[in-house]
Amino acid sequence: MNRRLEIHRADDGYIIPLSELDVSEGKRFQDDSIWGCFERLRREDPVHYCQNSAHGPYWSITKYRDIVAVDTNHHAFSSQQGVTIVEVPDKHWTPSFIKMGPPQHAEQRNTVSPIVGPESLTRLETLIRSRVRMILDGLPRNEVFNWVTKVSIELTTQTLATLFDFPFEDRRLLTYWSDAAVTTPKAGYAIDSWDKRSTILSECLDYFTRLWNERINAEPRLDLISLMAHSPVTRHMEPTEFLGNLILLIVGGNDTTRNSITGGLLFMSQYPSELRKLTDNPKLISSAVSEIIRYQTPIAHMRRTAAIDSIVGGKPIRTGDKVVMWYISGNRDEEVIENANSFVIDRKNVRQHLSFGFGIHRCLGRHLAELQLRVLWEEILDGGLKIKVVGEPERIASNFVHGYSALPVRIEA
Numbered sequence: 507m508n509r510r511l512e513i514h515r516a517d518d519g520y521i522i523p524l525s526e527l528d529v530s531e532g533k534r535f536q537d538d539s540i541w542g543c544f545e546r547l548r549r550e551d552p553v554h555y556c557q558n559s560a561h562g563p564y565w566s567i568t569k570y571r572d573i574v575a576v577d578t579n580h581h582a583f584s585s586q587q588g589v590t591i592v593e594v595p596d597k598h599w600t601p602s603f604i605k606m607g608p609p610q611h612a613e614q615r616n617t618v619s620p621i622v623g624p625e626s627l628t629r630l631e632t633l634i635r636s637r638v639r640m641i642l643d644g645l646p647r648n649e650v651f652n653w654v655t656k657v658s659i660e661l662t663t664q665t666l667a668t669l670f671d672f673p674f675e676d677r678r679l680l681t682y683w684s685d686a687a688v689t690t691p692k693a694g695y696a697i698d699s700w701d702k703r704s705t706i707l708s709e710c711l712d713y714f715t716r717l718w719n720e721r722i723n724a725e726p727r728l729d730l731i732s733l734m735a736h737s738p739v740t741r742h743m744e745p746t747e748f749l750g751n752l753i754l755l756i757v758g759g760n761d762t763t764r765n766s767i768t769g770g771l772l773f774m775s776q777y778p779s780e781l782r783k784l785t786d787n788p789k790l791i792s793s794a795v796s797e798i799i800r801y802q803t804p805i806a807h808m809r810r811t812a813a814i815d816s817i818v819g820g821k822p823i824r825t826g827d828k829v830v831m832w833y834i835s836g837n838r839d840e841e842v843i844e845n846a847n848s849f850v851i852d853r854k855n856v857r858q859h860l861s862f863g864f865g866i867h868r869c870l871g872r873h874l875a876e877l878q879l880r881v882l883w884e885e886i887l888d889g890g891l892k893i894k895v896v897g898e899p900e901r902i903a904s905n906f907v908h909g910y911s912a913l914p915v916r917i918e919a
């Protein structure tokens with residue numbers, strides 16, 4: 507802990523003038539040096555204006571209570587101009603229900619919500635448990651492998667394929683499209699233009715349109731495509747809106763849970779006393795799952811746009827301003843969460859975190875995400891698996907998806 511705070515103070519987040527501090531730079535997330543920047547903003551300028559960034563000027567909201575105030579006031583802070591700090595060019599814009607307000611938002615959300623209702627979750631738990639067992643049984647013993655690809659991506663992609671009733675053998679396409687959807691095009695990278703990104707996503711649309719056409723002519727079923735195809739609210743969506751909702755559901759179900767699965771293993775290795783608490787008392791699993799999701803904060807921010815003039819934390823926000831709620835910072839706010847920089851699986855009020863957001867857009871899939879993590883940890887403990895993290899994680903250079911591309915581990919047989 508102390509070591510971590512020392513690193514914060516030495517990092518340039520504490521040295522550069524506040525007016526020049528831009529917390530949206532992806533490299534700070536990739537090299538894990540972002541914490542000092544947010545700690546400083548929470549102390550010195552909790553509602554901070556950054557004039558110059560790759561994404562234009564924006565406000566950073568960094569304290570827990572201010573974030574809740576913004577997130578729960580959708581009249582003043584609208585998601586309709588986008589939910590990430592990146593500006594998507596008009597030509598590549600795809601509507602989806604997270605970018606809608608009342609009443610369309612609730613109508614579309616309610617259309618797909620049975621997929622995470624009690625009936626569906628009960629069925630999914632049995633399926634997820636059998637898949638978790640298969641995945642864990644199939645892992646190499648006494649050799650190093652990447653936990654991200656073999657477990658985190660595999661489990662979440664299998665679950666997502668079931669939600670869509672998507673051909674199982676093609677499931678890695680979901681991972682591919684999800685990764686493309688959250689990529690901001692950059693010269694020199696695999697996705698180097700918005701056109702390239704759109705080409706990949708149009709393959710996604712074509713594939714799902716075939717599934718839609720099959721399902722619309724069949725009896726209604728409990729899968730995401732059938733739910734949308736048979737609802738009067740969504741059955742006449744334009745293709746761009748269908749694609750937007752697909753991206754929302756694919757990214758929602760994929761990247762977030764994937765990175766919580768990886769983060770959980772990493773944190774248990776960084777805090778062996780917490781792992782011991784869990785092995786001594788498996789009843790703590792549900793609590794540990796919430797703490798993993800808080801500590802990871804898989805979605806680092808959500809963006810809103812001011813629909814009216816208002817005051818947040820004493821600062822005047824003007825109509826049209828871009829407002830970024832940094833959940834990743836609010837989740838480390840010591841005023842609300844005691845000893846917030848530590849991973850403590852049995853902390854008081856463990857469910858009190860921002861990772862799922864608040865207000866009308868609060869995460870639709872949160873119970874499913876928690877279910878996957880819970881079942882995974884139940885099976886790890888039940889099987890007595892000794893999983894050792896044997897190297898540093900590789901982190902993604904993103905200010906939106908807070909996660910990992912690799913975590914080397916070895917299971918000792």
Ligand code: HEM
Binds near residue numbers: 604803863
């Ligand atoms: C919305 C996080 C898992 C589907 C959100 C939001 C966050 C979030 C931060 C926006 C909240 C806001 O704007 O106030 C997470 C995290 C997850 C997770 C941290 C895992 C640990 C899932 C899963 C699904 C899902 C498994 C499955 C389908 C959605 C959808 C929305 C959403 C559809 C949009 C809700 C709306 O606009 O009404 N999620 N999510 N999420 N999430 Fe999740």
